[in-house]
Amino acid sequence: MKAFANYHPIVIFLYFVFVIGLTMFYMHPIYLIISLAMSILLSLQINQKSFLHSLKWMVPLFVIAALINPLISHDGEKIILYIDDNPITIEAIVYGFAMSVMICTVIFWFGCYNKLMTSDKFLYLFGKISPAFALIISLTLRLVPRFQQQIGAITQAQRAVGMDVTSGNLLHRIKCGIHILSILITWALENAIETADSMKARGYGLPKRSTFSLFSFEKRDALTLTIMFILMTINVIGSFLGYTDYYFYPTFSELVLQPISLLLYTTYTLLLALPIIIELWEAFKWRSLISNN
Template identity: 40%
Template sequence: MKAFGSYNPIVLIIYFFSILLISMFIVNPVMLILAFGGGICYCSIMEQPKDFFHNLLFYIPLFLMIAVTNPLFSHNGVTPLFFLNGNPVTLEAILYGLNIAVMLIAVMYWFKCYNQIMTSEKILFLFGKIIPKLSLILSAALRFVPLFKIQIKKVHKAQKAMGLYSSNSYIDKLRSSMRVFSAIVMWSIENAVDTGDSMKARGYGLKGRSHFSMFPFTWKDGILVIFIGVFMIILAVGIIFKTTAFFFYPRITELSTTPLAWIVYFVYGILCFLPFIIEIKENLKWKYYVSKI
């Protein structure tokens, strides 16, 4: 299901830029938890359940490592809980480490969703006229990542069928891995040269060249852009008036509970869970139409 990905790339890049901009530069725990939850929910519906739970085996240890590392190296704060090798481990450092871990994992999940939604065609559509060479490099890089994985499996299986992995020696395994890596590097260079020659033969980047677009800007895109714009204005007002301001050092401040703060939290929550809501709505609509057949 990629109902949200069917919107115009201009709308999508504005949305992801807005979410990531706030997630990376806001320390407010409520807003970070909302970004964290929205990213996980959207990623869970975009991936297969097996892949989603398999990726948790990477994110959970990473989360714990980030959360534990901060209080071990940072001893700021006025509330010491215990002493480790003569250094105080403070409550502020522990909570700040948890907050940073939530922020980093949330940003990683949103970038993961971005990579699945923003395909090479959409990047070429956005930047093909402005910066054609850079957009070609970016789209080729994004396209080569999944191709690398497929090609590595093909080369590995082919060399395994030739008996190159029959030995249990670590040296032989290292040589075989280097052989696979060498083949993949040569394949990627040839593929890049072929792609560049093909694009050059088609007149890519020349002045006056017409562009075919598969992404028309519809009224739904306009409504969503207005929706995101209004919400970002509300969030900007909350940030300007320091409604979302929060500090861990030297003492943990209280979360703002003013009416404007609740409006900001609600608006940001809707913004973070917007793709998840759209995907669920389209899924329910699809099941309803299927049931009517």
């Protein structure tokens, strides 16, 4: 996903603002399916190995979140059974699965955001507006991935010297886990000191401090932003007109395929698939240049 990652940071940031915002507010089944499919495709293009690894805990999360709703919500007309005199309805089950799809899709989009919207891009956008806030957000977004990478390296190193947290009796595993956690905390404290010294050496916080950036706003960025705003505006207007509404209670709304609905589904798909389309277009141009030579 190098093509879209090379666009101006404002383009990447607004893309994810639009996509995640629409995904969080649309509970329409077709919109959920489109958003889930596009988030999976983009995740596979960005980092296939990491995405497949995340499914190990995403699938149980999906099932648990889907089963919780019918246990706490008993609305709906189509009752399938009773548990302690509480009705379990098909509407509640389907709504639980819809909520699970929405939650997992948002997580997938945020995973793509962390890969494409790097800390230097975020600081470039918001560093001049609020340097402290931009720095805190940037460090927070990097915290979990860096801790995961570091704890993996520590675990492998300790395993080589016989401190394997996955083998031995319970007492040995606890001892190894505490030892690994101690090393991780020490590394985090040392890294914080090094980061503070590095920031001080670079003049962070000084008045009238100049910055250097390689980012430049080009014609392709303006064109992409224009297309994004057009597609976003069409879907927002469709929402105000009620074409994206869908109700699960007291029973399911009817799915009506009208020309305006097909237009909204198409524009929504194009908006979400924009990075994939850009990547395919750049690959096509590259192959055309190679074939011409």
